[in-house]
Amino acid sequence: MQTINIKLTINNKKYEMDVDIRKSLMDLLREMGFTSVKQGCGVGECGACTVLVDDVSVDSCLYLAVWANNKAIRTAEGECKDGRLSPVQEAYVEEGAVQCGFCTPGLIMATTSFLEKNKGKKLSREEVKKGHAGNLCRCTGYQTIINAAITAGKK
Numbered sequence: 073m074q075t076i077n078i079k080l081t082i083n084n085k086k087y088e089m090d091v092d093i094r095k096s097l098m099d100l101l102r103e104m105g106f107t108s109v110k111q112g113c114g115v116g117e118c119g120a121c122t123v124l125v126d127d128v129s130v131d132s133c134l135y136l137a138v139w140a141n142n143k144a145i146r147t148a149e150g151e152c153k154d155g156r157l158s159p160v161q162e163a164y165v166e167e168g169a170v171q172c173g174f175c176t177p178g179l180i181m182a183t184t185s186f187l188e189k190n191k192g193k194k195l196s197r198e199e200v201k202k203g204h205a206g207n208l209c210r211c212t213g214y215q216t217i218i219n220a221a222i223t224a225g226k227k
């Protein structure tokens with residue numbers, strides 16, 4: 073096993089560690105206890121493993137942990153500050169956008185990234201839908217998720 077030493081920030085906390093060059097960021101985060109990062113397909117199709125790397129949403133199953141060197145990672149755990157849900161997390165609760173919840177942490181991060189990227193823009197429902205195209209949900213039928221993203225955008 074070949075390892076490389078990396079330094080990274082996860083949810084505003086700094087870490088330094090040796091990582092296997094073949095390990096995905098998803099596996100690293102889950103092993104570190106960030107279990108909001110879900111493994112669904114493992115091949116970049118479902119979005120369950122979505123995290124933000126320097127504020128850009130990525131499928132962490134396709135992203136090598138070593139690529140995260142000197143970068144800032146955000147996971148759904150870190151969006152909750154001082155026991156308070158983020159506006160996006162709040163909107164998911166308000167709109168009932170969660171059923172089994174497996175897709176939810178990845179979707180929360182996809183919505184967060186989408187709204188940060190489009191801050192101040194007036195978005196159509198269609199644009200919001202397209203902005204979530206990389207994340208699959210088996211339960212909700214998507215309407216409540218899109219409602220949640222629209223509600224969060226107004227907060």
Ligand code: FES
Pocket residue numbers: 110111112113114115116117118119120121122131132133134
């Ligand atoms: S687990 Fe990464 S996209 Fe499905």
Ligand code: FES
Pocket residue numbers: 169170171172173174175176208209210211212
């Ligand atoms: S709430 Fe079950 S997969 Fe989305």
